[in-house]
Amino acid sequence: MASTITSPAAADDRVSARSVGVRLLSRPEIGSLVGAAVILVFFLIAAPPFRDVNNTGTILYQAALIGVMAVPVALLMIGGEFDLSAGVAVTTSGLTAGLFAYQLSLNVWVGILLALVVSLAVGAFNGWLLMRTGLPSFLVTLGTFFILQGLNIAVTRLASGAVASNSISDMDGFGSAQKLFASEFKLGGVTIKIIIVWWIVFVAIAAWVLLKTQIGNWIFAVGGDAAAARAVGVPVRKVKIGLFMTVGFFAWFAGMQLLFVQNGVVQSGEGVGKEFLYIIAAVVGGCLLTGGYGSVVGGAVGALIFGMVQLGVVYAGWNPDWFKAFLGAMLLLATIVNLIVKNRAEAR
Amino acid sequence: MASTITSPAAADDRVSARSVGVRLLSRPEIGSLVGAAVILVFFLIAAPPFRDVNNTGTILYQAALIGVMAVPVALLMIGGEFDLSAGVAVTTSGLTAGLFAYQLSLNVWVGILLALVVSLAVGAFNGWLLMRTGLPSFLVTLGTFFILQGLNIAVTRLASGAVASNSISDMDGFGSAQKLFASEFKLGGVTIKIIIVWWIVFVAIAAWVLLKTQIGNWIFAVGGDAAAARAVGVPVRKVKIGLFMTVGFFAWFAGMQLLFVQNGVVQSGEGVGKEFLYIIAAVVGGCLLTGGYGSVVGGAVGALIFGMVQLGVVYAGWNPDWFKAFLGAMLLLATIVNLIVKNRAEAR
Amino acid sequence: MTTTESFASEATNSPTTPIVLLEDVGKSYGNIHALRGVSLSVRQGEITCVLGDNGAGKSTLIKIIAGLHDYTSGTMSVNGEERHFSSPRESLDSGIATVYQDLALAPLMSVWRNFFLGNELTRGPFRQLDERAMKRIAGEELTKMGISIPDLEQPVGKLSGGQRQCVAIARAIHFGAKVLILDEPTAALGVNQSGVVLKYVVKARDAGIGVIFITHNPHHAYLVGNHFVVLKLGRVALDTHRADITLEQLTTEMAGGSELEALSHELRDLAPDAVAEIEDETNTGEKEQ
Amino acid sequence: MTTTESFASEATNSPTTPIVLLEDVGKSYGNIHALRGVSLSVRQGEITCVLGDNGAGKSTLIKIIAGLHDYTSGTMSVNGEERHFSSPRESLDSGIATVYQDLALAPLMSVWRNFFLGNELTRGPFRQLDERAMKRIAGEELTKMGISIPDLEQPVGKLSGGQRQCVAIARAIHFGAKVLILDEPTAALGVNQSGVVLKYVVKARDAGIGVIFITHNPHHAYLVGNHFVVLKLGRVALDTHRADITLEQLTTEMAGGSELEALSHELRDLAPDAVAEIEDETNTGEKEQ
Amino acid sequence: ACSSSGGKQEEQGSSGSGSGVADTPRMKVALITHSGPGDTFWDIVRRGAEAAAKKDNIELQYSSDPDGAAQANLVQTAIDAKVDGIALTLNKPDAVIPNLKKAVAAGIPVTVLNGGLDSWKGTGAIGYFGQDERIAGQATGEKLKELGAKKVICVIHEQGNVSLEARCQGIKDKFGAVENVNVTGSDQPGTEATLTAKLQQDKTADYVVALNAGVALTAVKAAKTAGSAAKVGSFDMSKEMAKAVQDGTVQFAVDQQPYLQGYLAVDAIWLNKTNGDTIGGGEATLTGPAFIDKTNIEAVAKYAAAGTR
Numbered sequence A, B: 001m002a003s004t005i006t007s008p009a010a011a012d013d014r015v016s017a018r019s020v021g022v023r024l025l026s027r028p029e030i031g032s033l034v035g036a037a038v039i040l041v042f043f044l045i046a047a048p049p050f051r052d053v054n055n056t057g058t059i060l061y062q063a064a065l066i067g068v069m070a071v072p073v074a075l076l077m078i079g080g081e082f083d084l085s086a087g088v089a090v091t092t093s094g095l096t097a098g099l100f101a102y103q104l105s106l107n108v109w110v111g112i113l114l115a116l117v118v119s120l121a122v123g124a125f126n127g128w129l130l131m132r133t134g135l136p137s138f139l140v141t142l143g144t145f146f147i148l149q150g151l152n153i154a155v156t157r158l159a160s161g162a163v164a165s166n167s168i169s170d171m172d173g174f175g176s177a178q179k180l181f182a183s184e185f186k187l188g189g190v191t192i193k194i195i196i197v198w199w200i201v202f203v204a205i206a207a208w209v210l211l212k213t214q215i216g217n218w219i220f221a222v223g224g225d226a227a228a229a230r231a232v233g234v235p236v237r238k239v240k241i242g243l244f245m246t247v248g249f250f251a252w253f254a255g256m257q258l259l260f261v262q263n264g265v266v267q268s269g270e271g272v273g274k275e276f277l278y279i280i281a282a283v284v285g286g287c288l289l290t291g292g293y294g295s296v297v298g299g300a301v302g303a304l305i306f307g308m309v310q311l312g313v314v315y316a317g318w319n320p321d322w323f324k325a326f327l328g329a330m331l332l333l334a335t336i337v338n339l340i341v342k343n344r345a346e347a348r
Numbered sequence C, D: 001m002t003t004t005e006s007f008a009s010e011a012t013n014s015p016t017t018p019i020v021l022l023e024d025v026g027k028s029y030g031n032i033h034a035l036r037g038v039s040l041s042v043r044q045g046e047i048t049c050v051l052g053d054n055g056a057g058k059s060t061l062i063k064i065i066a067g068l069h070d071y072t073s074g075t076m077s078v079n080g081e082e083r084h085f086s087s088p089r090e091s092l093d094s095g096i097a098t099v100y101q102d103l104a105l106a107p108l109m110s111v112w113r114n115f116f117l118g119n120e121l122t123r124g125p126f127r128q129l130d131e132r133a134m135k136r137i138a139g140e141e142l143t144k145m146g147i148s149i150p151d152l153e154q155p156v157g158k159l160s161g162g163q164r165q166c167v168a169i170a171r172a173i174h175f176g177a178k179v180l181i182l183d184e185p186t187a188a189l190g191v192n193q194s195g196v197v198l199k200y201v202v203k204a205r206d207a208g209i210g211v212i213f214i215t216h217n218p219h220h221a222y223l224v225g226n227h228f229v230v231l232k233l234g235r236v237a238l239d240t241h242r243a244d245i246t247l248e249q250l251t252t253e254m255a256g257g258s259e260l261e262a263l264s265h266e267l268r269d270l271a272p273d274a275v276a277e278i279e280d281e282t283n284t285g286e287k288e289q
Numbered sequence E: 001a002c003s004s005s006g007g008k009q010e011e012q013g014s015s016g017s018g019s020g021v022a023d024t025p026r027m028k029v030a031l032i033t034h035s036g037p038g039d040t041f042w043d044i045v046r047r048g049a050e051a052a053a054k055k056d057n058i059e060l061q062y063s064s065d066p067d068g069a070a071q072a073n074l075v076q077t078a079i080d081a082k083v084d085g086i087a088l089t090l091n092k093p094d095a096v097i098p099n100l101k102k103a104v105a106a107g108i109p110v111t112v113l114n115g116g117l118d119s120w121k122g123t124g125a126i127g128y129f130g131q132d133e134r135i136a137g138q139a140t141g142e143k144l145k146e147l148g149a150k151k152v153i154c155v156i157h158e159q160g161n162v163s164l165e166a167r168c169q170g171i172k173d174k175f176g177a178v179e180n181v182n183v184t185g186s187d188q189p190g191t192e193a194t195l196t197a198k199l200q201q202d203k204t205a206d207y208v209v210a211l212n213a214g215v216a217l218t219a220v221k222a223a224k225t226a227g228s229a230a231k232v233g234s235f236d237m238s239k240e241m242a243k244a245v246q247d248g249t250v251q252f253a254v255d256q257q258p259y260l261q262g263y264l265a266v267d268a269i270w271l272n273k274t275n276g277d278t279i280g281g282g283e284a285t286l287t288g289p290a291f292i293d294k295t296n297i298e299a300v301a302k303y304a305a306a307g308t309r
Ligand SMILES: Nc1ncnc2c1ncn2[C@@H]1O[C@H](COP(=O)(O)OP(=O)(O)OP(=O)(O)O)[C@@H](O)[C@H]1O
Pocket: C029, C032, C034, C052, C053, C054, C055, C056, C057, C058, C059, C060, C061, C101, D150, D158, D159, D160, D161, D162, D163, D188, D190
């Protein structure tokens, strides 16, 4: 009698098996992958230079420029928050390194380290203020967005007397740093910028962290339902601040790329508006704006879609007046394909 | 015996009375009002021209430029959606009226009507696509944002051969339309642009609709929990499409204001980025980005705060390099004041 | 007393056409077939209890009738007409009011706004909300259910679980027209409030309304039901009238037909030693932890 | 059988220091004073039932112990130390596991991820999630509770109400260390599953864990409880040991002390004419609908 | 960790245009442009204006907003603040002119700089300092012909900007084989990728004309990445641009002397206020175009390095 009650529930015959294919199809990034494939095929047909494998490097570079920052932005979005300051934070990082090294005539690497500290501090400040005030992250990071934008210009002008940082290209350590952040190499005829390699490495690590570690589980949880996560003991505060600091870290990296790809000069007005490109990449890649759902790989695919469309229109040689209209139509196309794939997967 | 059960529940003595003051304090817009007051006092002290009552018109005008569109954007946000195309839709409206009237040599009012039709259609399209695909509104309206931005430039160039619409200032009906949309009058020394009057009228009507009508109730409900609203029979689809069409209507109005304040010429590249100012105004005014909470009056106050800060920095004659940094700090200040007021109210 | 008695049996035997009739209805969520070949009829003045294990498909069934989901096979007719509701509005317009298990309240809206959501009272030429009337009615209805909500302006999200449930039930009862569907309405309710709800259900039935009542409490079911449908893994396992079943049998069916010695303890007035009996089972069970 | 018997009385009489001790605790939400002067003790190997009407303050009370809210007056000591938990993590680290009434599950996350949320198993030098082990354990624990969840990768948001509740309970029981708090755990559960949960509760008690059990079902309470606390409008209205009260008295107390003729019907095996009796009341009631 | 090369330590003393300060009464002049923040070109304009202000004992208030209506309202705030003069750009003439007229009506002398050649007359403004963008474009077209270009890509870094469109249009007027491409000026790496793609797509292009210095330098890099032989010409100067012209990586720069625009626009107000002068005699004073290439860069490089050219 007792065994009847503790015995396992009667076998449930209501579930038809889902093939591995269908299981795969229900991953958040798959829809955007199919969307990317559609866009790729489209441009392979419409834009002859797209077919030239040598141009792959250019397309990947365009994607990587958004894609690197899309990694932490996707993580942050899965964790339920926004960072509107992500775009200008990149400029802040580049400026910090450039101005600091130049003004104090220090080895470039010292400036790089200082920029890292500043970037992490900006992220930590965002996260701290968010948790401290309970304001929506849209507002908090909007504040830092404006503040950083202002500081970028004002401090640069104070230090260098102009609206760009002074060139550090002839200073000690520049060469080695440039090699790390902004060199390029040939791979069978294709010129590959090193940022593409870094991008792939970052995506791989972040995807692994998100799906296969405790931290990743917590990120999903704080984004899906912060109250529930807190109730079962997830350190919501730490996770969110950590996410903002991750954005800081990546902003540092992107800032260094910006600095060294431009021969050691950063324009202080740069970066405004980029935050939305990162968010767009993450959303196109299947991240939910409300948090709790998404994938890092999806964010990368979103960046790829965006990069392909941007350059595809150029490669196709279309009238540039229509550029934005094409871009919009393509984005809609990619996301609707995304949607159809998802619905198909769920109906099976 | 039966009466015992149906009898009213025992009187609950756990609730201490809340004074009218505290009740008032817990309205969503009050926090931002206090924030606005703080900013006002700040600039009254810091910027002498701010004290000159004759300059009120300038400040209100600056606020109204954002505030008019903040009305439907706040409603939409309370209804749980975004519209990233709101900024360029204004330009689209102005261009449509201008180009159409000029190219076909029609009475200006015909162009105005056509622009209304187009604006409403854009809104309806946004809403329809949103409901049809179930995509987040961020993505859908991002698509229309790019498409409209592209069309604005491409169609303008096709029609007028330049990047601005042809002037319609000498055409029939221009004078009467300008009187309606972009005239100004004196009120005891203060020059009041008519858009300020319209703004106040719109805010009053929208606030009334939101708080005192069935539609308003439904807007709160679809934003707070669309599934729950649908379950009790609220026509979620219609409400959301209606909200997008409201944005369309206001975009039409703002477009007409743009057209007639600029003597019948609209630059096709204008409007990009303004959508965020509207959203900022709504959020600063206490609307929840996730929907279901907020107020129209709050959105108006948000626009006022933004306008005051923008001009206050100029009136104070501060170094413009620091402008954005001040703006950010002021925004944070205003929202933190907002928060403190709210918390105080709730703790009472 | 006799009235009811006869009413109940009348309903049982009456050949009135059902208001809602489901025939062979199935529903799949992707690869999960939550309902398969379910037939059910709801008649005027009759309480149909739908019972069954967790995940048996009860809520899915009522969501189909409420218009929240569409069914994927079979037919549903309402008032003799075959229908596919595309939204809950259509179901409501056919006179079907529903209390959902997950409540369907907008958490940030005040109690009275939630109460009247979708059925707002208006007045005047501008169809302004009649706030005063709505607050009064909402307050009265809730008081009648025996709960005290300190402040009707409070957002629903701040109420206790049971208070929220009462709001949903009071609303459905207030607006119910022909069919009233209640999905585990008493789950979060206190003893007092449960009694009130059961009484309301009976009263609704007597007013000629067809009621679908979902519960895990066989006592509640047996107390008011005219007709019992037990679902098991998405299929109808039992469909019987009150006259043809005893409480014991019903309870056995609800527990999935397994032996119920142990469980029946909790369904009777028990002496403390019952605890020990349960204890026994635990010891025979093979869980380690 | 005797073991338990003696255990129960032992617990009742034992002078062991309480693991959790609340003295004169109060809690206000703004202008609502949800709790006032509540004292309560939770002892090892004892089940404390907290009972009371809807909105009486039960959930507020346990949220204080669980570290979700801080209290505004009085003192709480855990393991003899006075504590103000600033987060549930602190409470968990003191060995207190809680099943919340509103469940605390992340709806978009899969069942197994929810089960282990905050207590993930890892392996290898990189502390990678041990998915295989977690899925196995989650599956086993849920099966033991007698529910079948077709697919552990399914998001929790798609489960039925009872299935969700089972996930939360199974998790708390699996990780419970010293104190187990259950806020209306059986509310959405079927007959079968309720029985299993009650058994688990008893088992936890016998393992020396202190249990706080909130329920609206006096049978469930009386079946397992050693100690009963009834809250009324935020104050303790009754605080007694099992030995000092009968089920009838307890039920009366729970219903707020009102006359319970009518309600007791639903608590006993009833013949069909019970319906008529309820009917009677309705007729005497003055509600017009 | 000091650097052995570069850095501030090697910076040369900057050449000031320091001369005496006028003893005329202190004045307040507002400079209101349509520039976005952090733009090198406008930084030079501002420097010119500041130099004039310093010399003339003027307190300069700079403000800018790329949005037409907002710029117009900035003019209104200047009127409200009762400044003694306003220097403004008229790139969005229809938006700004109404308030310009108001300023004039309020007795405030107004000068126009940089943009608005076609619309400043009749507004009551006392002078215009800038170049005719269309003519500058046309001159560039001639120059490209001279240089033997066959196919030109004109890079617009702000889509829908009237002056930029006019430059490309001017080139087209005289040269013909011109194709436009849009980039985002404030995003250098993105600009590089887009230009790379354009050059990969159009292998016949042998000249890229950028419309500001930053984009031109990016175009040089893009041409290298794309493996294209295309040469680069540019509008506007900067420190880096001067170096690029010296190195021969950029063939020429069309200079409109932004420093001069800012300087004259402010100085003209001072002259008007203190001496009733008007510069240009009711006609526009053109500050460009001047072609700077290898032949004459030496004369300019020094000033470019100081940030005044
Ligand atoms: N939206 C959905 N998508 C996928 N599966 C679902 C969905 N809703 C319910 N299910 C599944 O359908 C089955 C039946 O669920 P349902 O909610 O109808 O059960 P129930 O009988 O109401 O259970 P309970 O008594 O626990 O409320 C369950 O296995 C559940 O996991």
